[in-house]
Amino acid sequence: MSIIKDIISRYNHILDFSFDEFVISDGEGVLLYANAACERHYGVKVEYLIGKHTSELEREGIYHPAVIPLALKERRKVTIIQDTQIGRKTIVTANPVFDDTGNIELVVVNARDISEVSDLKEKLEQTQQLVKRYSEELNVLRREQIEVEGIIAKSKQMQEIMDLIRKVAPTSSTVMLLGETGVGKDVLARGIHKVSKKKQGPFIRINCGAIPGPLLESELFGYEAGAFSGAKKTGKIGLVELANGGTLFLDEVADLPIDLQVKLLQVIQEREMMRVGGTKHIKVDARIISATNKDIETMVHDNLFREDLFYRLHVIPIRIPPLRQRPEDVFAFIQHFGHRLNTFYNINKQLHPQTIDVLVNHDWPGNVRELENFLERLLLTVDREMITPEELPDNVFRKKVNVPVGQRTLNEILSEVEREVVLRVYKRFGSSYKVARELGISQRTALRKINKYMEEP
């Protein structure tokens, strides 16, 4: 022991240079040595510590917990995190030193201040939590912002499209919306505009297929006074010019006549245009979105649509799948339109789950528009509050007979076909006499079959 005391007294000034704390206790836990770093960690003079038992210092609250008793108890190296009375946090390691007989002679303790690392870690964790929360909130807000516009997108395909729209909408990139009639190209074009940087500007839709060729040019590009006979004296601003600072939506773009395709290409490339009969170049700063339900790529291949214009418009293509490929959306539309129609007409019509089933499995060639019109007709024309599949018109009600071979007898299959035919004809004509006449059976047989099949679920 005296050798150790000798070493300490000889080298203590060297250990005082150490950033780390250095403490030695005897085999009972009484402190023999502490270097200057202890003053920074505990806020007391080194002299105050020397000669005290480590548990006593712990009781005084100078640090907590004490590591030396743990090393003495477990007779091995122990590392813990310690809090001190002046708010420091340290990582402390206590190493027992054994004598020749296996008794613990000394405990050598080393401690490093990790308050800053620990504070930084805590701050980093808080910041990470905050970033996570903000990004979740941002996603919800983004979703809501588009959903506010009434866009229904429950299916995976539509969710992916909405994610893409959220990404591209704030940029000014040119988008081409592709898809069958009534899939929602117009709705999505408006949605893109409403979350774009140009949302304060106008949204100008041009139906390239609806305006007759000769009129289209002056509608699109406007004209100067006296540009042609019959032109207004004041001249006219075209739709392209009106879209300045906003979005120009070229609906049915595949129907644009070839000569106007050239002029449109100039608008996109040069970002400027000229009125009919004009000589002045007019700057046009508009985001361009186009849409078509035609196979425009084949049209390009057949030289019916300019390839250069196609590539300018087709920068971000978004293909909207037909309704038959996204039954989750059909279900959501039924709920959405059902609620809207009931409120609008002040009625309370419900669809039986089986009716919803039939509608979800229907093909809907006219897509959302057809479904919307169909529901309006259905809710207004059926008297009963709960609409069952029998109330559905023939074209929707007509089920395809799906016969898994070996699972049903011929009689069962024939009876299902008969049921469909009888009920369909009965629904159309509403009388057993007419059913009999249409199907070439007696009125009694017709009546019996109608009653039988009407009663069956």
Ligand SMILES: Nc1ncnc2c1ncn2[C@@H]1O[C@H](COP(=O)(O)OP(=O)(O)OP(=O)(O)O)[C@@H](O)[C@H]1O
């Ligand atoms: N995702 C949707 N959410 C809400 N309503 C929709 C959605 N998709 C379509 N609709 C509704 O369906 C109808 C047809 O949509 P829209 O006019 O956008 O289709 P379109 O693809 O532009 O059709 P077309 O090719 O015939 O011009 C509109 O009444 C629209 O409100």
